[in-house]
Amino acid sequence: MAEHPAYPVGLRLTGRRVVVLGGGQVAQRRLPALIAAGADIFLVSPEVTPSVEAMADAGEITWHQRPYQEGDLADAWYALIATGDTEANTRASAEAERNRVWCVRSDDADEATAWTPATGHSEGVTVAVLTTDARGRDPRHTAAIRDAVVEGLRDGTLVAPHHRTRTPGVALVGGGPGDPDLITVRGRRLLAEADVVIADRLGPRDLLAELPPHVEVIDAAKIPYGRFMAQEAINNALIEHAKQGKSVVRLKGGDPYVFGRGMEELQALAEVGIPCTVVPGISSSISVPSAAGIPVTHRGVAHEFTVVSGHVAPDDERSLVDWPSLARLTGTLVILMGVDKIGKIAETLVAHGKPADTPVALVQEGTTAAQRRVDATLATVAETVRTEDVKPPAVIVIGEVVKVGPTVGAPRK
Known part of the structure; x- marks a missing residue:
């Protein structure tokens, strides 16, 4: 089996039984994702960590406070074996094999029928990185690749173009106090996806240099009509570009709602039916x-x-x-x-x-x-x-x- 790479697949576990054997740190790390997937989780362990016990108390999992018994994997679709008892793990793994249940084994990956990839999430996308074979398994390297990809998607340094039609609209993005590293992850991602950026003087100016050449950057301080009409002119610019079907980011310093006139801009957009997303920023x-x-x-x-x-x-x-x-x-x-x-x-x-x-x-x-x-x-x-x-x-x-x-x-x- 080690001569062939693992076949990657995404499991849809909603409402399906998943058996977890063991209630220690491995289970504690893996359970949140299984819960988020909607699995019907059947956990067997004499003891569990306080965090796992809290999941059971909240009704997110069903905890059977005892050691593994033959038959625990009946009707399971997927199993995670993570007890501290090697002999019990071996017996459970054998039961999974007999019942054709895909099984992850934390103490011996070579004896497992499935491996858990290093996963991360970014705005509706799950990134899963899996080592191709058992001989060269390096969890830290796999995790490092996962982290690099997810961070790039989140901060906009790794841009994956949308090939389906995007919904035009405006995002009011709080850019933070000035240091470009202090913009939020979501704010930076939206900035990387923008067609038009209308930027304040006090926003994180260094980020504008990272935008692709096709992005139109408008300096809000130089929008015409004079000081008195400046806010109305900014509102009009937001509306005009959004109506052209473009993705518009209004990049503001600090937080849009802390002396940032963000609500005035949102109200102007709402009056003409343009959708608007507000991304909070770190206030100065x-x-x-x-x-x-x-x-x-x-x-x-x-x-x-x-x-x-x-x-x-x-x-x-x-x-x-x-x-x-x-x-x-x-x-x-x-x-x-x-x-x-x-x-x-x-x-x-x-x-x-x-x-x-x-x-x-x-x-x-x-x-x-x-x-x-x-x-x-x-x-x-x-x-x-x-x-x-x-x-x-x-x-x-x-x-x-x-x-x-x-x-x-x-x-x-």
């Missing part, structure tokens, strides 16, 4: 402080954090922020888009009771190679911004958590 309000060594919460220091927009000053009639209430909070205050208004913000917080010596950190170009951190207090932050020439984009963190890190002002690594 949490990730940028983290990259600069600042936890937004810390035991015994801050039990909450509040994220607000600083794009309008506290005394501006358009402001929706309750600054007096924020001044009374003891937790962390994170301000986005507030560099040019920080002087007025600090003044207002102090006027409503926040101590003037409250620590402040400004993290410019967070998570990118240009990241830098500047520290101050509420009393000094306005002058510090001027003298240190702090420019947007920068995340401002106010609170005692600024002093928690081991090295204040540590450079990005």
Whole structure:
């Protein structure tokens, strides 16, 4: 048998009996996939791991708390033999052979009639990698190949073109705080499949260079009609390209719904019946402080954090922020888009009771190679911004958590 390669096949196990002998680590790793396949799982083992016991308690498997007995493989379609008793494994394997039940044996692959491939999943596709013969079986090599293929499909570096007609539409993709490695797996995959990308200035720009030549990249900052009409123009561009049957990605910085006007774009698309997928992104309000060594919460220091927009000053009639209430909070205050208004913000917080010596950190170009951190207090932050020439984009963190890190002002690594 070792002279011939294994024949790969996908088993449809929904509602069909699968017998698992043994309740240890091997069973624990294999059971989730069998459960996901809809198999009727009959597990036999005197003892099981806590995770396997939880599966039984949840009704996902049927556990018979005893050793293997002759006849356990009756009516089975597939069997996984993974006990610590070699003699029992041999007897069970023989029963499987007599009953023509395909059988995986964890302790002796040469005596098995089936092998479990290294599997992975990516958006409706299962990747299964199988060693061609028993003589050269190398599970680590097989797993490494599996991981490389799945990672490539997920992050878009391995592009498999769709040959069936794709449903046109728009994906609002949160690109994260700037570092291209911090976009989500799904976001990167959709980006790799796009026909048109409408990108924000604060999105992960490095990813645009990886797009195929046929992809049209539109800079949202340069869409015409002026500042006041910019959002309406972006909405129109999304609608126009989607109506042409194209797959459109709206690549945004951070998360689409955290000061990203994502809902406005979704509503505009919904009004004309264009399907839209929203892919959450890592918000700069949490990730940028983290990259600069600042936890937004810390035991015994801050039990909450509040994220607000600083794009309008506290005394501006358009402001929706309750600054007096924020001044009374003891937790962390994170301000986005507030560099040019920080002087007025600090003044207002102090006027409503926040101590003037409250620590402040400004993290410019967070998570990118240009990241830098500047520290101050509420009393000094306005002058510090001027003298240190702090420019947007920068995340401002106010609170005692600024002093928690081991090295204040540590450079990005």
